[in-house]
Amino acid sequence: MTALPHGTSPAAAAAAAAADEDDALLTLDDVVKHFPIRRGIVIKSEVGQVRAVDGVSLTVRRGETLGLVGETGCGKSTLARCMTRLYPLTSGRITFDGHDISRLSPRAMRPYRRQMQMIFQDPYGSLNPHRRIGSIIGDPFAIHGVADGPERKRKVQELMELVGLNPEHFNRFPSDFSGGQRQRIGVARALALRPKLIVCDEPVSALDVSIQAQIINLLQTLQSELGLTYVFIAHDLSVVEHVSDRVAVMYLGKVVEIAERAALYSTPRHPYTAALLSAASVADPDRAAVRQRIVLHGDVPSPIDPPSGCRFHPRCPKAQEICGRVQPDLVPVLADPPKHVTACHFPMADGEKLGPAPAEPADAHPPGIGMR
Amino acid sequence: MLRFLIRRTLTGLLVIWLISVVVFAIFFIAPPNVAFLLLGKFQASNQQLVEQVTAQLGLNKPIPVQYWNFLVRLLHGNLGYSYYSHEAVTTLIGRALPVTASLAIGAAIIWVVSGVLIGVLSATHPRSIRDRLATLFALTGLSFPTFVLGLILLFFLFYKLHLAGIDWFPGSGYVPLTQDPWQWFLHLILPWITLAVASMAVYVRLARGQMLEVLGDDYIRTARAKGLSETRVTFRHALRAALVPIVTQFGIDVATLLGGAIVTEQVFGLNGLGALSVSSVVNQDEPVIIAIVLLAAVFVVIANILVDILYAVLDPRVRLE
Amino acid sequence: MCGAFILFLVLVAVFADPLSHLIGWGPTQQDRATGTTADGLPVGPGRIHLLGADQLGRDVLVRLIYGARVSLVVGVSAAIAAVLIGVIIGLCAGFLGPAVDSVLARLMDVVLAFPFLLFAIALVTVVGPSELLEIAVIAFFSWAAVGRIVRGQTLAIREREYVEAARSLGAGNLRIMVVDVLPNLIAPVLVYVTLLIPISIVFEATLSFLGVGIIPPTPSWGNMLDDAQQGGLYQVAWWFLTFPAAALVLTTLAFNLLGDSVRDALDPRTERLFAK
Numbered sequence: 001m002t003a004l005p006h007g008t009s010p011a012a013a014a015a016a017a018a019a020d021e022d023d024a025l026l027t028l029d030d031v032v033k034h035f036p037i038r039r040g041i042v043i044k045s046e047v048g049q050v051r052a053v054d055g056v057s058l059t060v061r062r063g064e065t066l067g068l069v070g071e072t073g074c075g076k077s078t079l080a081r082c083m084t085r086l087y088p089l090t091s092g093r094i095t096f097d098g099h100d101i102s103r104l105s106p107r108a109m110r111p112y113r114r115q116m117q118m119i120f121q122d123p124y125g126s127l128n129p130h131r132r133i134g135s136i137i138g139d140p141f142a143i144h145g146v147a148d149g150p151e152r153k154r155k156v157q158e159l160m161e162l163v164g165l166n167p168e169h170f171n172r173f174p175s176d177f178s179g180g181q182r183q184r185i186g187v188a189r190a191l192a193l194r195p196k197l198i199v200c201d202e203p204v205s206a207l208d209v210s211i212q213a214q215i216i217n218l219l220q221t222l223q224s225e226l227g228l229t230y231v232f233i234a235h236d237l238s239v240v241e242h243v244s245d246r247v248a249v250m251y252l253g254k255v256v257e258i259a260e261r262a263a264l265y266s267t268p269r270h271p272y273t274a275a276l277l278s279a280a281s282v283a284d285p286d287r288a289a290v291r292q293r294i295v296l297h298g299d300v301p302s303p304i305d306p307p308s309g310c311r312f313h314p315r316c317p318k319a320q321e322i323c324g325r326v327q328p329d330l331v332p333v334l335a336d337p338p339k340h341v342t343a344c345h346f347p348m349a350d351g352e353k354l355g356p357a358p359a360e361p362a363d364a365h366p367p368g369i370g371m372r
Numbered sequence: 373m374l375r376f377l378i379r380r381t382l383t384g385l386l387v388i389w390l391i392s393v394v395v396f397a398i399f400f401i402a403p404p405n406v407a408f409l410l411l412g413k414f415q416a417s418n419q420q421l422v423e424q425v426t427a428q429l430g431l432n433k434p435i436p437v438q439y440w441n442f443l444v445r446l447l448h449g450n451l452g453y454s455y456y457s458h459e460a461v462t463t464l465i466g467r468a469l470p471v472t473a474s475l476a477i478g479a480a481i482i483w484v485v486s487g488v489l490i491g492v493l494s495a496t497h498p499r500s501i502r503d504r505l506a507t508l509f510a511l512t513g514l515s516f517p518t519f520v521l522g523l524i525l526l527f528f529l530f531y532k533l534h535l536a537g538i539d540w541f542p543g544s545g546y547v548p549l550t551q552d553p554w555q556w557f558l559h560l561i562l563p564w565i566t567l568a569v570a571s572m573a574v575y576v577r578l579a580r581g582q583m584l585e586v587l588g589d590d591y592i593r594t595a596r597a598k599g600l601s602e603t604r605v606t607f608r609h610a611l612r613a614a615l616v617p618i619v620t621q622f623g624i625d626v627a628t629l630l631g632g633a634i635v636t637e638q639v640f641g642l643n644g645l646g647a648l649s650v651s652s653v654v655n656q657d658e659p660v661i662i663a664i665v666l667l668a669a670v671f672v673v674i675a676n677i678l679v680d681i682l683y684a685v686l687d688p689r690v691r692l693e
Numbered sequence: 694m695c696g697a698f699i700l701f702l703v704l705v706a707v708f709a710d711p712l713s714h715l716i717g718w719g720p721t722q723q724d725r726a727t728g729t730t731a732d733g734l735p736v737g738p739g740r741i742h743l744l745g746a747d748q749l750g751r752d753v754l755v756r757l758i759y760g761a762r763v764s765l766v767v768g769v770s771a772a773i774a775a776v777l778i779g780v781i782i783g784l785c786a787g788f789l790g791p792a793v794d795s796v797l798a799r800l801m802d803v804v805l806a807f808p809f810l811l812f813a814i815a816l817v818t819v820v821g822p823s824e825l826l827e828i829a830v831i832a833f834f835s836w837a838a839v840g841r842i843v844r845g846q847t848l849a850i851r852e853r854e855y856v857e858a859a860r861s862l863g864a865g866n867l868r869i870m871v872v873d874v875l876p877n878l879i880a881p882v883l884v885y886v887t888l889l890i891p892i893s894i895v896f897e898a899t900l901s902f903l904g905v906g907i908i909p910p911t912p913s914w915g916n917m918l919d920d921a922q923q924g925g926l927y928q929v930a931w932w933f934l935t936f937p938a939a940a941l942v943l944t945t946l947a948f949n950l951l952g953d954s955v956r957d958a959l960d961p962r963t964e965r966l967f968a969k
Binding site: 084120130189 | 876
């Protein structure tokens with residue numbers, strides 16, 4: 001972790017970052033986001049919290065793509081909105097490019113917004129249907145007062161060309177475009193101010209499979225051309241495998257495993273990662289034939305009242321008594337290199353097959369892991 | 373449910389309190405010459421007497437103290453005395469309330485029942501002559517200001533009939549229900565129609581539109597497929613779903629009832645709350661005005677709570693929270 | 694057709710002066726000689742007074758023409774003012790978060806729970822009647838209904854992903870409200886304006902009828918009807934009731950029809966809350 005002590009000057013921080021061979025662009029340090037549940041007649045009192053993100057630490061390096069996977073409701077979208085400071089943090093620290101941005105006011109955040117952008121999941125919902133796409137893509141210029149009039153129009157048309165849209169379509173409305181084209185508009189808008197970091201929140205989940213490949217290829221081309229850094233959120237493991245350099249796996253508001261892509265896919269250490277991988281669709285028929293599916297029993301527990309200890313233990317085939325008591329640290333296990341960290345008391349050995357899940361009637365059909 | 377009632381009652385009290393402050397503030401900005409009103413022209417020149425009266429009413433105290441005293445009296449059910457007629461405000465209101473209540477309740481029954489009925493009947497036969505007539509009626513009724521309708525009804529059904537020697541409808545006045553129910557009814561029928569038509573038109577349109585939408589739903593087709601009679605499908609299944617926006621509209625209309633009553637009472641010479649409020653405004657009779665405004669606000673707040681409860685009854689998905 | 698009628702009305706109101714000149718009577722000119730009979734009753738429609746005269750011998754047609762001016766000026770400006778206030782307050786209530794919302798929503802509750810006709814009468818007796826005050830009073834009691842609807846729509850729009858996208862680009866509240874939320878409100882707002890105009894015209898006529906609107910020598914349809922009602926005058930002079938009443942009803946009818954077609958054209962599913 002490259003968490004910087006408070007009070008370091010930007011220059012010193014930059015020097016420290018440069019000295020770090022990993023060259024961190026974005027560092028999260030024990031980031032927590034709880035949504036209060038309030039009830040009351042006149043004076044509302046807090047009766048509980050949804051612990052959407054509950055202590056996440058990770059680093060995004062310059063120029064890499066960090067994949068973030070997990071089931072629906074595990075907190076990955078909330079984490080994305082914490083990274084870009086769309087949500088205020090409950091606690092924890094976010095360092096972007098050497099600056100602590102975790103407590104900045106919306107006004108003080110503005111210069112950083114130019115450097116970090118988001119691409120949203122829903123290409124229909126994320127574009128205002130009442131505005132022309134020229135003005136939507138030009139928004140970042142207008143908001144930050146960068147370019148005006150004909151210059152803005154020229155820049156917008158350049159962007160449209162860059163993402164593969166016809167610049168002549170400047171004056172059309174979002175409803176005139178298909179889902180894939182709309183997502184290109186979203187990409188163009190995110191690229192407008194040449195940000196350093198783009199957080200992609202399930203950018204292809206709402207698209208047809210054939211279109212998904214186009215958008216992913218576009219994102220990869222842009223990354224190599226413009227030197228971008230991505231955080232790429234998805235629940236589709238094969239998409240994440242395709243785009244990511246490193247992958248972080250989330251479960252119920254916590255990161256359970258982070259590793260280089262190859263290491264994570266070949267030797268998953270956390271039983272949850274293994275279960276996810278076994279449930280993913282495999283395009284290669286040979287691999288599909290030999291794999292063994294691990295079906296997890298039970299539903300994902302509620303983030304309002306998460307299980308004690310390791311949050312996965314009620315559903316984990318390998319769980320033992322300690323798992324319900326002690327929360328495991330995110331550390332290298334079983335002689336893994338420092339880049340591969342896992343939060344598990346009983347990590348999986350190389351080539352280990354995950355046994356059946358804990359006692360449940362065999363003929364029951366509990367919901368498995370819902371991977372599309 | 374209880375939680376809901378408590379919260380709504382509290383916010384309702386807040387609204388009523390805010391209104392009392394606003395009304396009080398208006399009279400603070402432009403205070404009437406109370407001593408003059410109370411003492412009459414001759415005694416008002418007697419400075420000593422004026423000061424005595426002012427002190428008696430507490431009008432020489434600072435405004436917040438006056439407001440506080442007013443609140444304390446209000447909580448004891450004491451609304452003060454009219455500056456004009458020297459009667460207790462509760463007496464004045466007690467005399468006027470039955471008139472306005474008869475007028476408002478009767479009119480509300482007419483407009484809701486006939487409005488919804490006409491709307492439903494026109495929705496069951498869309499684009500028929502019946503439907504077109506209902507739509508025409510709704511648009512015309514909507515465009516008739518209350519007082520214009522009242523004057524026209526008076527002209528034809530009272531004056532013209534009177535000239536023809538037929539005295540079915542009295543032109544003005546009120547007879548208490550307890551005294552003579554038939555005369556009570558005769559005296560109120562024209563005012564009821566006057567007050568009801570504009571609102572009725574709204575309900576015709578609302579009921580028609582809602583019914584048309586609901587009648588196209590799948591569960592209505594299912595009900596028909598089960599072999600239920602058309603009447604039962606229309607009134608038991610469809611109307612229930614169509615009632616929710618109608619109930620909303622009723623909550624809004626209650627707020628405008630006093631306004632309608634003012635105009636109607638003016639046209640038909642009824643001595644209800646509307647007439648009382650107009651005369652007390654003209655006479656700058658502050659205690660009476662404040663009492664009527666507060667009464668109307670209480671009425672609106674209670675009606676809105678009832679409307680919300682009615683929602684939950686009509687639509688099981690609504691939870692009172 | 695309703696459009697043609699409204700256009701006609703606007704033209705009449707604009708050219709009231711030359712028209713009255715053409716007819717030959719001023720709006721407050723009393724024709725004691727030929728306008729009233731020997732026993733003081735107004736004369737009916739005829740050669741001298743096309744639509745008859747009133748109890749002071751004033752020409753009903755000319756007064757109707759000037760009344761159209763009052764109705765349109767008060768009705769249209771009150772409706773526009775009410776919608777402007779309603780949109781601004783509703784937008785702020787819906788967009789600026791729960792604290793602002795609870796204050797503004799309560800404010801709207803207060804205005805909606807107010808017996809507004811009574812309040813209008815009280816205010817006018819205290820301050821003294823004037824056209825401007827009348828517009829202000831009508832606008833003040835009409836904006837809350839618009840505000841409530843705009844607030845509801847804003848609350849829904851606020852949760853859209855494109856608002857979040859604008860935030861992530863660094864847009865401030867004001868910019869998001871103007872650029873991203875407001876365009877979504879244009880259709881309903883247009884509908885409300887056209888529906889509020891007839892309501893405001895009726896409101897104006899009612900105030901004038903009750904003697905707290907337009908100050909008497911100046912003609913308005915409302916105070917003409919008040920004159921007609923005084924002492925049961927309409928019973929002997931039907932033209933005195935019929936023509937202003939017809940003008941008022943036809944005007945509101947025309948605006949209601951216009952409002953309906955605007956609504957159908959823009960958004961067939963707009964909630965109808967302003968039907969009176």
